[in-house]
Amino acid sequence: MNKIYKKPLAELGFQFVSGDYLQQGADEFVFRDQKVDKSIFRPLSIREINILESNLNEAENWKDIFVKEGFNAHLVKNCRFFGINRIGKLENCFLEFKNLRMPVGLYNSTIISCDFADNVAIDRVNMLSHYQVGNEVMILQVNELATTATAKFGNGSVKKGEEEKIRIWLELGNENGGRKVIPFLQMKPGDAYLWTRNRDDKALQEKYIEMTLKEFSSERGFYGQIGDRTVIKNTGIIKDVNMGPDTYIKGANKLKNLSILSVPEAPSQIGEGCELVNGIIHEGCRIFYGVKAVRFILAAHSQLKYGARLINSYLGSNSTISCCEVLNALIYPAHEQHHNNSFLCAAVVQGQSNMAAGATLGSNHNSRGADGELQAGRGFWPGLSVALKHNSKFASFNLISKGNYPAEIHNPIPFSLIGNDDKTGGLLIIPAYWFLYNMYAIARNAWKFEARDQRLVKDDLLEFDYLAPDTVFELLNAINLFEKWAGQEWLNDPKNANENLELYVDGIENSKKKTKIAKVYKAYHAFKDILYYHAAKELLATMERNQSKDPILLLKETISKSTPIVDWENVGGQLIPKSALQELKNNIKSGKVNSWLQVHQFYQAQAKLYPDQKFENALNGLIQVLGKKELYEKETFTAWLNKAIIVSQNLADGIKNSRKKDFQDPFRLAMFGNEEEMKKVIGDWKSNDFILQAEKANKEFVEKLWKIFKG
Structure with missing residues (x-):
């Protein structure tokens, strides 16, 4: 039975908070009055009351309406007022926004206990209750616009007198709720990631909850x-x-329990047919055309559109999800997911990722319980109609070709193309695929992510370069695996450069079929070569930061204080050494770090250390490949930089040639009458901006290294 209470009309707009839940000595307006200067408002004059009544306005008590100097009673018509309302200046003018024109004033609305700043335009709001409305706000044709006494605005708080079971949690990374976190307004993807890990550490998990509860008021x-x-x-x-x-906001169906963090430099927009419940939306977001989102956080400058469904998920900044469904996912910045038939479930995807049409990633229907997970490093790119099974894990920059993959996959090799081997029915992995065959795509993506980072405040240091401490560690691990599988002697014999070794390994796919590793010789040397290039690139970057220092002295100083190569962790898009993270966790457990603000300060402190740490890490990676520490010795130094120049040129040529192939494809040419028409339609690869930019960058790189030789 619906419980409907009958109360005196005079109480409408009052007793917003019952006495049982008020602070001692406080009234129901304590938080309302913190946001407004009551001294600038005065009671209505008798003349103003007469004008208001002649304009068909009603109030339970005109003494409960207060106005500011500049209030024009003629601009309030056919409204009903309940409770205490305050109205700012109303001028005889209209407001215009995107062809919507509205006269300033309050019209045809029921208003309960609200505060209005100057020159608002309100018309046909059936119920406007317990809101504080800013300057020059336009509101037209809204059924219900109301705040309740227990409003949480998307946060996972619980108010006095409420039961714990109503708290909102985000069940990230696993459908069974075993990795759930409490959302709060300033939660970063790194916070969510840290919290979802170390579930066996009870003391740490309790501290995360304790820190989060400090973010809220229970009042x-x-x-x-x-x-x-x-x-x-x-x-x-x-x-x-x-x-x-x-x-x-235009044409939305239902918005409930949300915080929309919009700012003038990056306004947020919600469009037609959207239904959003229990969420936090950061600045610069766009949500439109039939989106359904429940229990979610949308980081800055991200988009949901065209019927997208986002449930129990965190979507990182500068990301887009269109048409498809995402459940129980923690997704880092720069993620793209389009097309109506793609699906992502119970996953941690570490950004710079792209979901193709028809990809079915992580459906738990292939398990006896909804408790499977998928974890993917940066640059995860499943191709058309890929079907993956939980539990699967992928190193950075894995591209998966079209096909069904019925067994779990744990691929530790970065920069790989994964497919099915027609001969054996098992997996086929081509390591170093991007460097050997598709340099244009991986290099352009790194540039694109950087260029499209629209965040106003870049206090989180997001790593977009495909060569970074996380991938260096994976490259070295892959080199060791190649040596274990194929033998170091065979891999270092130039006679085998063109040998197509039939290399089959266990432990990557959860099946009796072995996984074929193709082109292992080329991949082995490509991975080593890229470490030469990466170290030289970081040397130049470090010299830019230390222009007065001799490069040899810089090398000696860095190597003398360097530590062995360490594992790094991708924390919401920022790379941090695991040792530093462990120290942070220890400090959280001891109480030395007792707020999320301090955690965010830790991120910022690590960001300042990162450029020098990245250089040190690059040198350590090169040392492992060379097997010697004296990089500053003339012979070693010269050989290293010469090798880096060759690799840089090869990368630039790879960018050009991989794009050139697209234009020389006879099947593409068949779409046009001749080559000239094709150029008119899709352009000429020779004038491609990114190719020209890559050639310029290579030239500058070589020139800078030659200056070191001459210096």
Whole structure:
């Protein structure tokens, strides 16, 4: 039975918070009044009351309405007022936004206990309750716009008198809730990642909860906020939603329990047919055309569109999910996922990733319980109609070719193309695929992610370069695996350069079929070569930061203080040594770090150390390949830099040649009458901006290294 209570009309707009939940000595307006200067408001004059009544306005008590100097009673028509309301200046003008024109004033609306700043335009809001509305806000045709006394605005808080079971959790990375976290307004993807790990460490997990509960107030009675210049039109229900300045909402069905962090430089927008519940939306986001999202965080400058479904998930900054479904996922920045038939479930995807059409990743229907997981490093790229099984794990920059993969896969080799071997039915892996056959794509993606990073405040140091400490560690691990599988002697014999070794290994696919590793000789040397290049590139970057230092002295100093190559962890897109993370966790458990703000300060401190650590890591990677530490000795130094020059030229040629192939494909040419028409339609690879840019970068790289030789 629906419980419907009957109360005196005079109480409507009052007793927002019952006395049982008020702080001692406080009234129900304590948090409301912290946001407004009551001294600038005055009671209505008798003349203003007469004008308001003549304009068909009603109030349970005109004494409960307060106005600011500049208030124009003629601009309030056919409204009903309940509770205490405050109205700012109303001028005889209209507001215009994207062809929407509205006269300033309050019209045809029911208003309960609200505060209005200057020159608002409100029309046909069936119920506007317990909101504080900013300057020049436009609201047209909304069924319900209300805040309740227990509003949480997307945070996982519990208010006084509420049961713990109502707390909102995000069940990230696993459908069974075993990695769930409590969302809070300033939660970064790194926070979510740390919290989802180390589930066996009870003391650490309790500290995460303790730190998070400090982010909230358990008090009742917070009013909803609508920031300056916000525009809302033709929307159904908006309940318990905070909106920052310049938010734009049009045609949404239902918005409930949200924080929308919009700012003038990066406004957020929600469009037609959207239904969003229990979420936090950061600045610069776009959500439109039938999106359904429940229990989610959307980081800055990300998009949900065209019927996307996002549930129990965190989507990192500068990402787009279109059409498809994502459940129980923690996704790092720069993720792309399109097409109506793709699906991602119970996954941690470490960004710079792209889901192709038809990819079915992580369906738990192939398990006896919904507890499987998928984990993928940076640059994860499953191709068309790929079907993967939980539990699978992939190193960085793995490309998976079209096909069904019925067994679990743990591939530790980065920069690989994964496919099915027609001969054996097992997996086929081509390591170093990107360097050997598709340099244009991997190099352009690194440039693209950097160029498209729209964050206003880049306080999280996101690594977009495909060569970085995480991939250096994986490259060295792969080199060791190649030596174990094929033998170091065979791999270092130039006679085998063109040998197509039939190399089959165990432990990558969970089946009785062996995995074929193709072109292992080329991959082995490509991985070594790229470490020469990476170390030289980081040497030049470090010289830029230390222009007064001699490069040999810089090398000696760095190598003398360097530590052995270490494993790094991708924490929300920022790379941090595992040893530093362990120290952070120890400090959290001891109470030395007791807030998420301090954790964020740790990220920033690590970001300052990162450039020099990256150089040190690159040198250590090269030392492992060379087997000697004296890189600064003339013969070794010269050989290293000469090798780096050759590799840089090969990479530049690879970028050009991999793109050139697209234009020389006879099947593409068949679409056009002749080559000239093709150039008119799709352009000429010779004038490709990115190829020209890569050639320029290579030239500059070589020139800088030659200066070191001459110096």
